[in-house]
Amino acid sequence: MNKRVVLASRPIGAVTEGNFRIEEAPVPKPAEGEVLVRNLWLSLDPYMRGRMSDAKSYVKGVDIGEVMVGQTVAEVLESRHPKFGVGDTVLTQLGWQTYGVTREATKIDPSRAPPSYYLGIVGMPGLTAYFGLKELGQPKAGETVVVSAASGAVGSVVGQLAKLWGARAVGVAGGAEKCRYVKEQLGFDACIDYKSGALREELKAACPKGVDVYFDNVGGDILDTVLARMNLFGRVVVCGTISDYNSTDPYRVRNWRAILVNRLRVQGMIVFDWKDRYGEALKELGSLLAQGRLKYKESVVQGLENAPRGLMDLLAGKNFGKQLVKL
Amino acid sequence: MNKRVVLASRPIGAVTEGNFRIEEAPVPKPAEGEVLVRNLWLSLDPYMRGRMSDAKSYVKGVDIGEVMVGQTVAEVLESRHPKFGVGDTVLTQLGWQTYGVTREATKIDPSRAPPSYYLGIVGMPGLTAYFGLKELGQPKAGETVVVSAASGAVGSVVGQLAKLWGARAVGVAGGAEKCRYVKEQLGFDACIDYKSGALREELKAACPKGVDVYFDNVGGDILDTVLARMNLFGRVVVCGTISDYNSTDPYRVRNWRAILVNRLRVQGMIVFDWKDRYGEALKELGSLLAQGRLKYKESVVQGLENAPRGLMDLLAGKNFGKQLVKL
Numbered sequence: 001m002n003k004r005v006v007l008a009s010r011p012i013g014a015v016t017e018g019n020f021r022i023e024e025a026p027v028p029k030p031a032e033g034e035v036l037v038r039n040l041w042l043s044l045d046p047y048m049r050g051r052m053s054d055a056k057s058y059v060k061g062v063d064i065g066e067v068m069v070g071q072t073v074a075e076v077l078e079s080r081h082p083k084f085g086v087g088d089t090v091l092t093q094l095g096w097q098t099y100g101v102t103r104e105a106t107k108i109d110p111s112r113a114p115p116s117y118y119l120g121i122v123g124m125p126g127l128t129a130y131f132g133l134k135e136l137g138q139p140k141a142g143e144t145v146v147v148s149a150a151s152g153a154v155g156s157v158v159g160q161l162a163k164l165w166g167a168r169a170v171g172v173a174g175g176a177e178k179c180r181y182v183k184e185q186l187g188f189d190a191c192i193d194y195k196s197g198a199l200r201e202e203l204k205a206a207c208p209k210g211v212d213v214y215f216d217n218v219g220g221d222i223l224d225t226v227l228a229r230m231n232l233f234g235r236v237v238v239c240g241t242i243s244d245y246n247s248t249d250p251y252r253v254r255n256w257r258a259i260l261v262n263r264l265r266v267q268g269m270i271v272f273d274w275k276d277r278y279g280e281a282l283k284e285l286g287s288l289l290a291q292g293r294l295k296y297k298e299s300v301v302q303g304l305e306n307a308p309r310g311l312m313d314l315l316a317g318k319n320f321g322k323q324l325v326k327l
Numbered sequence: 328m329n330k331r332v333v334l335a336s337r338p339i340g341a342v343t344e345g346n347f348r349i350e351e352a353p354v355p356k357p358a359e360g361e362v363l364v365r366n367l368w369l370s371l372d373p374y375m376r377g378r379m380s381d382a383k384s385y386v387k388g389v390d391i392g393e394v395m396v397g398q399t400v401a402e403v404l405e406s407r408h409p410k411f412g413v414g415d416t417v418l419t420q421l422g423w424q425t426y427g428v429t430r431e432a433t434k435i436d437p438s439r440a441p442p443s444y445y446l447g448i449v450g451m452p453g454l455t456a457y458f459g460l461k462e463l464g465q466p467k468a469g470e471t472v473v474v475s476a477a478s479g480a481v482g483s484v485v486g487q488l489a490k491l492w493g494a495r496a497v498g499v500a501g502g503a504e505k506c507r508y509v510k511e512q513l514g515f516d517a518c519i520d521y522k523s524g525a526l527r528e529e530l531k532a533a534c535p536k537g538v539d540v541y542f543d544n545v546g547g548d549i550l551d552t553v554l555a556r557m558n559l560f561g562r563v564v565v566c567g568t569i570s571d572y573n574s575t576d577p578y579r580v581r582n583w584r585a586i587l588v589n590r591l592r593v594q595g596m597i598v599f600d601w602k603d604r605y606g607e608a609l610k611e612l613g614s615l616l617a618q619g620r621l622k623y624k625e626s627v628v629q630g631l632e633n634a635p636r637g638l639m640d641l642l643a644g645k646n647f648g649k650q651l652v653k654l
Contacts, residue, residue, distance in 0.1 A: 058588050219583065238586045252579030256546065259565045260595040261385050268590035 002027045003304050004097035007062045011052055014246040015315060019052065020068070020308040030101045035084045037074035037092060038099055042325040043119035044070070044301075044310050045153075046217075049245035058270055068096040068307075071124060072327075073108070073115045083107070089115050091123070096307050098327055112286060120153050120322035121296045122285050124271055128239060129157035130281040132215060132269040133165075136237045141166030143212035144231075146203070148222050150191055151178040151297075153322035154239065157285075158215045159188045160294050167213070170206045172199075172222055174317045181320070186295050199225050210234075218243045220251045227255035227264075236266040246315055297321030329354045330631050331424035334389045338379055341573040342642060346379065347395070347635040357407045357428045364401035364419060365426055369652040370446035371397070371628075371637050372480070373544075376572035385597055395423040395634075398451060399654075400435070400442045410434070416442050418450070423634050425654055439613060447480050447649035448623045449612050451598055456484035457608040459542060459564045459596040460492075468493030470539035471558075473530070475549050477518055478505040478624075480649035481566065484612075485542045486515045487621050494540070497533045499526075499549055501644045508647070513622050526552050537561075545570045547578045554582035554591075563593040573642055624648030 001024045008021035030036040051062045051069050062069055072095070076088040081103060084090065089110045094100035108118045120126060132154075139145050145162035149155040150171025159169035159182065171182040171191040182191035190206035192199060203211075203225060210231040216223050219241030230236070244250050259266060274281075288294045299319040301310035307325045314323045328351045335348035357363040378389045378396050389396055399422070403415040408430060411417065416437045421427035435445045447453060459481075466472050472489035476482040477498025486496035486509065498509040498518040509518035517533035519526060530538075530552060537558035543550050546568030557563070571577050586593060601608075615621045626646040628637035634652045641650045 056588070058590075223583075238583075241584050241587065244584070250581055250584065252581045253583045254577055254579045256550075256565075256580045257568050257571070257577060259593060260568065260597070261383070263385075263595040263597055263600060264593075266586060266591075266593040268587040268592075270587070270590055273590060 001025065002097055002099040004067050004095075005304060005307055006065055006067055007052060009064065010054060011049075011246070013248050015049065015052065015308075015312050017308050017312075022305055027099045028101045030078055030080045032080050034101045034103045035076050035081050035090070035105060036078040036099065036101050037076050037090060037094065037105070039072040039074045039092070039094060039097065039327050041073040041116045041119055042070050042096060042304070042307060042327060043072070043124070044307065044314050044323040044325060045125070046240055046242045046245060046314065048311055049315055069093065070095045071119055073118055074100075074105070091118055096304065098304060113289060116298060116324055117289075117296065119324060120298065121157060121289060121294060122282055125153035125322060126157050126285045127274065127278055127281050128269065128271040129154045129161060129215075130285060131271065131274040131277070132237045132239050133158050133161050133213070135274070136267045136269055137213040137215055137235050139165055139167040139213045142168070144168045144170060144207050144209055145213040145215065146170045146172065146207065146211050146226055147215040147217070148172040148226075149217035149240070149242065149317075150182045150188065151186075151320060152217065155215070155217055156182070156186055156297070156321070157294065160186055162213075163187055163189075164288065164293065170203075170211075172203075172218075178320060181297070185297075194222055200228075203229055213237070215239060220244060224253060224255045227253075227258040230258055230262050230264055232262050234262055234264050236264055237269050238266060239269045242315065299323050301325045303327070328352065329424055329426040331394050331422075332631060332634055333392055333394055334379060336391065337381060338376075338573070340575050342376065342379065342635075342639050344635050344639075349632055354426045355428045357405055359407050361428045361430045362403050362408050362411045362417070362432060363405040363426065363428050364403050364417060364421065364432070366399040366401045366419070366421060366424065366654050368400040368443045368446055369397050369423060369631070369634060369654060370399070370450070371634065371641050371650040371652060372452070373567055373569045373572060373641065375638055376642055396420065397422045398446055400445055401427075401432070403432075418445055423631065425631060440616060443625060443651055444616075444623065446651060447625065448484060448616060448621060449609055452480035452649060453484050453612045454601065454605055454608050455566060455596065455598040456481045456488060456542075457612060458598065458601040458604070459566050460485050460488050460540070462601070463564045463594045463596055464540040464542055464562050466492055466494040466540045469495070471495045471497060471534050471536055472540040472542065473497045473499065473534065473538050473553055474542040474544070475499040475553075476544035476567070476569065476644075477509045477515065478513075478647060479544065482542070482544055483509070483513055483624070483648070484621065487513055489540075490514055490516075491615065491620060497530075497538075499530075499545075505647060508624070512624075521549055527555075530556055540564070542566060547571060551580060551582045554580070554585040557585055557589050557591055559589050561589055561591050563591055564596050565593060566596045569642065626650050628652045630654070
């Protein structure tokens with residue numbers, strides 16, 4: 001049987017277990033041009049909170065009763081598609097279920113990196129970090145780059161790339177343990193614990209020459225605090241507003257005027273705008289990873305039935321590294 | 328005697344007459360390398376509200392007891408500077424006073440345009456409109472450009488340039504009379520009266536294909552309303568936040584997330600960042616003006632003693648066209 005998690009109801013405020021329903025259904029049969037796959041790994045990502053809503057966003061939300069969306073790493077069990085053979089490892093968009101049929105999959109090479117990495121550092125989050133920082137943030141050597149959710153799948157790559165490209169990297173993360181990891185393992189120059197209650201003072205101390213690039217995954221008060229420290233002609237990459245995702249009343253930004261005063265450039269970042277250039281970025285990320293110049297950490301939840309809890313923890317900042325479900 | 332207006336106290340909230348003091352002092356003598364001028368026209372601009380404050384901004388504020396800053400058109404009465412002769416008409420930064428000495432002036436040609444125009448359409452406001460729209464807004468033919476404070480010195484030029492460059496121009500202004508002027512005299516495609524109480528609906532009706540470029544002079548609720556109507560990859564030029572200038576509690580922007588969802592590019596605009604290219608823009612603006620392809624309106628207050636009231640009216644949106652004081 002195929003086990004799947006469907007959207008049972010739309011969350012109002014925080015996501016709850018009751019917003020999901022676990023169902024069983026027969027394993028589907030592949031039609032001509034399709035493959036049947038077994039999902040091995042499911043990626044959990046902050047964007048999923050948006051898809052649970054019916055508010056207008058950059059992609060349509062999940063309908064009630066539909067399988068939750070998500071990227072998976074899967075194994076081909078049966079192929080009626082000329083490009084795939086039984087046993088191939090592929091990336092799919094089959095979402096929160098154990099089996100599925102699709103005609104759209106991407107073959108990956110499990111000898112180059114562990115399959116789950118294609119959901120992280122050599123996947124969507126790594127690409128988001130790469131293009132957001134390189135093309136929108138455009139850090140120059142010696143500049144200061146601040147990134148929020150610094151221990152997460154995107155943030156951890158942003159800061160490491162900033163360092164590799166000659167900038168000073170300052171992370172913002174929740175809690176002493178994450179901050180220690182960001183500094184000691186990932187090699188950031190500094191990491192600020194936003195739970196310390198002294199964000200403003202610590203940001204000032206960590207960025208004595210101000211902030212040139214802010215890669216923002218969280219929005220909210222952290223965003224406002226960093227906006228107030230931006231340098232002339234600084235860049236803000238708006239990649240996420242996770243602090244708002246569970247809020248019924250969006251945070252209201254008070255330092256808009258900083259954009260004028262410091263002639264900031266603030267831009268929204270969605271990874272699929274860069275899909276024509278994924279190859280270039282994956283080559284670079286893969287090579288840095290192989291050379292041991294990029295560190296990477298995963299946070300794994302066991303079993304599809306625990307995916308809802310995994311997403312809730314991710315949205316609450318309880319994860320540590322790239323959040324995955326092992327199926 | 329030299330009559331001058333100095334900053335007597337910093338406004339808290341709205342500017343009042345009491346924030347200014349009118350003084351008399353002897354007419355100064357020019358030193359070697361200086362000219363003595365009589366100011367003929369004083370420009371009043373929204374940025375002056377910022378200079379009355381001691382909050383950090385892109386330029387230091389006016390000190391208490393100092394002459395209020397401002398650009399003037401002046402006549403040279405006495406010259407000890409090799410580049411200027413008696414009778415020359417010049418632009419200066421001498422501020423709110425009837426006479427002054429300076430070594431920094433720019434000669435203007437009163438035969439090419441009326442001298443006061445060098446404070447407006449062929450001066451700082453025209454340059455602001457030109458570079459903000461061309462370099463940051465980057466409208467393409469067929470796109471929709473919205474500009475707030477559309478009947479003002481900057482806004483009126485933004486919309487007319489948008490039309491000349493092949494875009495649809497939609498203004499936002501306060502009151503039916505200004506809106507009629509914007510449509511009928513300036514030739515915008517539409518103008519929305521933000522005082523009508525139906526901004527959102529009227530914006531939607533005036534921009535059936537959404538908004539590609541928003542040139543924002545006002546901030547506040549108008550900004551939020553336009554943000555919600557921006558198209559994918561739209562551009563926001565942050566040129567002013569006049570709705571906030573008299574506020575002790577800055578407006579908080581609720582639609583920040585639109586930047587992410589629609590991958591907007593939001594940039595701050597200060598005209599002097601473009602000073603190396605003023606010549607190019609003035610040539611273009613002067614030529615369009617001479618050909619009658621740019622319309623221009625002035626709002627004139629008589630006498631230096633009425634400058635404070637002129638600024639207060641400007642900040643309250645009571646002016647109609649470029650605000651000047653005739654000295």
